[in-house]
Amino acid sequence: MSSTPPVYTAPHVVAFDYRRSLGPVLSRFFTALRDRQLLANRTVRGRVLCPPMEHDPETGAATAPDFVEVGPGGVVTTWAWVVTPRAKHPLAHPFAFALVRLDGADTALLHAVDAGSEARMRTGMRVRPRWRAETRGEIGDLECFEPEDAR
Amino acid sequence: MSDARGPVKSLVTPTRLEYAYTATGAHAEFLKAISEGRLIGQRCPECRKVYCPPSGACPRCGIATEETVPVADRGTITTFCIVRVPSDVIELKLPYCTANIVLDGSDIPFIALLQECEAADVRIGMRVEAVWRPRAEWGPTFENIRWFRPTGEPDVPVEKLGAWF
Numbered sequence: 001m002s003s004t005p006p007v008y009t010a011p012h013v014v015a016f017d018y019r020r021s022l023g024p025v026l027s028r029f030f031t032a033l034r035d036r037q038l039l040a041n042r043t044v045r046g047r048v049l050c051p052p053m054e055h056d057p058e059t060g061a062a063t064a065p066d067f068v069e070v071g072p073g074g075v076v077t078t079w080a081w082v083v084t085p086r087a088k089h090p091l092a093h094p095f096a097f098a099l100v101r102l103d104g105a106d107t108a109l110l111h112a113v114d115a116g117s118e119a120r121m122r123t124g125m126r127v128r129p130r131w132r133a134e135t136r137g138e139i140g141d142l143e144c145f146e147p148e149d150a151r
Numbered sequence: 152m153s154d155a156r157g158p159v160k161s162l163v164t165p166t167r168l169e170y171a172y173t174a175t176g177a178h179a180e181f182l183k184a185i186s187e188g189r190l191i192g193q194r195c196p197e198c199r200k201v202y203c204p205p206s207g208a209c210p211r212c213g214i215a216t217e218e219t220v221p222v223a224d225r226g227t228i229t230t231f232c233i234v235r236v237p238s239d240v241i242e243l244k245l246p247y248c249t250a251n252i253v254l255d256g257s258d259i260p261f262i263a264l265l266q267e268c269e270a271a272d273v274r275i276g277m278r279v280e281a282v283w284r285p286r287a288e289w290g291p292t293f294e295n296i297r298w299f300r301p302t303g304e305p306d307v308p309v310e311k312l313g314a315w316f
Contacts (some may be wrong), residue, residue: 006179006291007173007174007175007179007181008173008174008178008179008182008291009171009172009173009174010172010174010292011169012169012170012171012172013168013169013170014166014167014168014170015165015166015167015168016165016166016167017163017164017166018163018164018165018166019161019162019163019164020161020162020163020164021160021161022159022161022162025158027158027160028158030159030162031158031159034156034159034195055299069247088167088306099160130209137156137159137162138159138162145191151206
């Protein structure tokens, strides 16, 4: 073929809506979240896990059957500032993705922190949850965390 | 449970990937041809197999394919699948059939929709032809071919299909 073929461009969208079964532990977590409660569970060695897990991530042993409420406040243990949020990000303006260790928990939960500016972010900062007006039993019921020292 | 909705037992976790697909080289040449109502393939200079749609390389020999050859818009079913499960994105009447079709002049099958026949009547070796949309609707897309339908010609014996597997 001596002539150069044209260049064609078209959108190509691949989308699947998976429905994922939660199992006994995360079912409790998301049901409580819908009631604006943060639940954790314990390993047999007494470590408090939030989000709760079916097994101790260190030993693989089943976790204890009871749940404890943690938070609502917590501490940022690490974070990354998102300068330009994308369509699927939890907030439309700049925010931090952060690991938040809720009061009473030994592990941290990944969520967004709406701090307004990167300058307000620091490891060790205190945050509190901001709940959505309507909850549906999903992680977005907790819209984000925000700094405890309100502006 | 304080909430009348009952416990939360599952979550929808959507996956969505938005690509801007750009066709160049052999793909673009194929799309240009189909926008004119023609099908083309490319022949491997080593094994002499013809690939349609062409990718610009022979998957068997791993070398570039440069010779463009015309391919017919009729061919033979090598395998097929009867679909009985409804889907939100498919408007066809169930059950329907998708088939791997090797076009006359090509050596590799590709998947296409089969219509204008009962799914139960579809056979390996069945001869089929493309049903094109009206010329005014053609564009650089495989959707110019609405689907394939049986031609009524005698079946190709299964032993002659072996070369394509």
